[in-house]
Amino acid sequence: MDATILSFLLLDGLQNGVIYGLLALSLVLVFAVTRVILVPIGELLMFAPLSLVWLLEGKLPGTLWLALALGGAWALMARGRGVLLPLAGGVGLFLLFLLAKGVPPLAYLAAVLLVVYLGVATYRVFFQPMRGATVLSLLIMAVGLHVAYQGLGLVFFGPEQFRPAPLLAGEVVVGLSWQGVLVLLFAALSLMVLYLFFRFSLFGKALLAAAENRLGARLLGIHPEEAGMVAFGIASLLAAFSGLLLAPLINAAYFMGFMLGLKGFVAAILGGLASYPVAFLGALLVGFFESFTSFYASAYKEALVFLLLVPALFYQSLRARAVEE
Template identity: 85%
Template structure:
């Protein structure tokens, strides 16, 4: 291996690692606040660029009807004044998406808002009524939603792969495009924004409180349901923006989100599903490990990446046993 190949592998690993980091941070945030392992985050990531492609082609994506159906159920569950927000969001989507057809300036924000609304509606309809359920029950629900959303993705967008136009064209150097630089900058800004959000904003401090001590947060006047809604909204926003930036580099298809979400989950597990910094480091480790294994053993790279779960889970089991003793 010469220096050129090493540099290419490092750049590829860094580019993949920052995307896994954003997914891992989203998974850790959602799990810490709601105890939900958000398996469906990969589908949310892919729904954004696929909806964008449909809008740019002058068509209304099927994800709009899914979001509206869940929004209606959300409004029925809320009733009274609580139904105002989901109905207002649904009305906004109904007005915005037809206007965004064929208009790039409107299509990008429309795709992001659609996925954020869909993520929040998913929490309210499926997970909030189960907030007292065991983690295993919530995981079964999350896996079921993953299967359902992936099947709906096939119905909405078909089996083809799509590659939206990059926001920035050209290459900085061999192996790194300007779109890749944009992905790296977005990841850095997202991590910084999350840090400032948790440290300086009232909502961020409330989320941390709900994550660290749910009962204490409730006693202090923080509603876990509202904290869960904010957590799902942030996770959906990160997934949507990541998908829009990543799709010009890797293509977008209904089935591709699952593998990306799983690798983000591996990174989150390396952080114990509780530590944001360790999850970030774990995501970069997964990205570099995947890059180098694809060079030395490309046929086994997926299996080798998921093999990282074994020592991570073994360490977590030893740690849990030590705490119990």
Template identity: 85%
Template sequence: MDATILGFLLLDALQNGVIYGLLAVAMVLVFAVTRVILVPIGELMMFAPLSLVWLQGGKLPGTLGLALALGALWALLERGRGRGLPLLGGVGLLLLFLLARGSPALAYPAAIFLVVYLGVASYRVFFQPLREATVLAYLIMAVGLHVAYQGLGLVFFGPEQYRPEPLLSGEVLAGLSWQGVLVLLFALLAVGGLYLFFRLSLFGKALLAAAENRLGARLCGIRPEEAGMVAFAIASLLAALAGLLLAPLINAAYFMGFMLGLKGFVAAILGGLLSYPVAFLGALLVGLFESFTSFYASAYKEALVFLLLVPALFFQSLRARAVEE
């Protein structure tokens, strides 16, 4: 291996690692607040660029109907004035999509709004009614949603892969495009924004309180259900933006989100599903490990990446046993 190959591998590791990091941070946030392991985050990530491509082609994607159907169920589950949010959101989403068919500039915010609305509606319809369930029950529901959303993605968009036009074209240097730089900048802004959100904003402090002690947060007037909706909204926003920025680099297809989400889950496990900075650092480690294993043992790179779960879970079990003692 010479310096040129090493540079390519490091750049590839950095670009992949920051995407895994964003997904890992989103999963840690959702798990800390709701105890839900957000398995379908990869599908939410792919729904954004696929819906964008459909809109740019002048067609309404099937994901719009899915979001509106879940929004209607959300409204039925609410009582009184609580129905206003899902109904207004659904009407706004439909109007935005109708306008975006004739205006490519509106396609990006429409795709982002769709994924955020779909993520929050999924939490309200499928997870919030199970508020007293165990982590295992949440996991079974999340896996079921992943299977359902992936199957619906095949129905909505077909088996083809799509590559949206990049926001920035050209290359900075060999192996690093301007779109890749945009991905890196977004990752830095997202991490910095989340830090400020949790440290300075009232909503961020409420989320931290709900993650630390749900009963104590409820006694202080913080509703864990609303905290869960905010957590799902932030996670869905991160997934949508990451998908829109990443799709011009790797293509987008209904099946591609699962592997990305699974590697984000590996990074989240490395962080113990509790620490945002450690999860992001774990994601960089996953990206670095994947990049070098793809060079030395490309046929086994996926298996080797997932092997990182073994020492991470072993360490977590030892730490949990030490806490119990």
């Protein structure tokens, strides 16, 4: 291996690792607040660029009707003034999509808001009614939603792969495009914003309180259900932006989100589904490990990446046993 190949592998690992890191942060946040392992986060990530492609071609994507259907169910389940949020959001989303057909700036905005609305509606319709369920029951629901959303993705967009045009064309250096630079800058900006949000904002501190002690947060006037909606909203927002920035580099298809989400899950497990910094560092480890194994053993790179789960789970098992003793 010479210096050129090494630089390619390092850049590729860094670029993939920061995306896995954002997904890992989303998974840790959602799990901490709601005890839900958000398995369909990969589908939410892919829905953004696929919906964008449809809008740029002047067509309304099927994901819009899915979001509106879930919004309608959310409105039926809500009471009092709670009905206004899903109804107003659904109407505004529909009007935005009508205006965004063939208009790139509005199309990007519509794709992001669609995924955020869909993520929050998913929590409100499927997970909030199960707030007293076990983690296993929530996981079964999450896996079912992953299967359903992936199947609907095939129905909505077909089996083809699509590559949206990059926001910035050209290369900075060999092996790193301007689009890749955007991915890195977005990851850095996201980390800074999340730190400031949780460190200084009242909503961020309330979210951390709900994640730390749900009963104590409720006694202090913090509603865990609303915290869950905020957590799903933040996770969906990160997934939407990640998908829009990553799709011009790797293509977008209905089936591609699951592997991305699964590697983000590996990183989250490395952080014990509890530590945000360790989860992000674990994601960088996954990205670099995947990059180098694809060079030395490309046929086994997926299996080797998931092999990282074994020592992580073994460590968590020993740690849990030590706490019990």
